[in-house]
Amino acid sequence: MEIVKYRFQQHGDERGQLVALEENKDIPFQVKRVYYMYDTVKGVRRGYHAHKCLKQILIAIHGNCKIHLDNGKETAEILLDKPYEGLYISNDMWREMYDFSEDAVLMVLASEYYDESDYIRNYDEYIQYIKNEVKE
Template sequence: MQIKLIQLQKHGDERGSLVALEEEKNIPFPIKRVYYLFKTQDGVRRGLHAHKKLKQVAIAVRGSCRFLLDDGDEKIDLLLDNPAQGLLIESFMWREMYDFSDDCVLMVLADDYYDEGDYIRSYEEFHALAHGGK
């Protein structure tokens, strides 16, 4: 499994830093939805699903959290802790977010609007689909 971390261009000087997010430039898809997670309680795991079609980029704009990504054959665990770096999450990828720092703000950009029908919420179903054809 290949994981893509997108290096986002950071601009700044003594006044601070700025990162611009632009669809089809540093975000490789049209942005239709933006949401963010914050004040996640200790020990809580978020995500616990895959998407049939949706693509996303996750950015820890503050603090850090860990991601477990699973394509049905391989699992990768990584730390997201750089506000100038985005994690591209392709479709049909199981994801779990955990070990959130107290100050974590995790922003997610998505290529489509919320659609409950696009979710695979059962790991067993995801795993069976991954090995039986998508």
């Protein structure tokens, strides 16, 4: 499994740091939706789904968390702990977010508008979907 992290350019001086992101330049797709998670209860795992079409960049803009990725053949655990680094998650990838620090803010940049029909929320259905994709 290839893990793709983007390291975003930081601009800073004695006043602090700034990261600017531009779609199709710093982000490899047009951004159609932005959302973020915070105040996540200790011990809670989030996600538990894959997407048929949507691609994402996850950025821990404050604090840290871990991401579990599963492509149906391999799994990986990734720590997100830098506000200038983004994890690319392609479509067809199962994801779970967990082990959030108390101060964690996880921002997600998405390639598509919200569409419930794009979600695969059952892991067994996800595995079947991946097997069918390989056959086609």
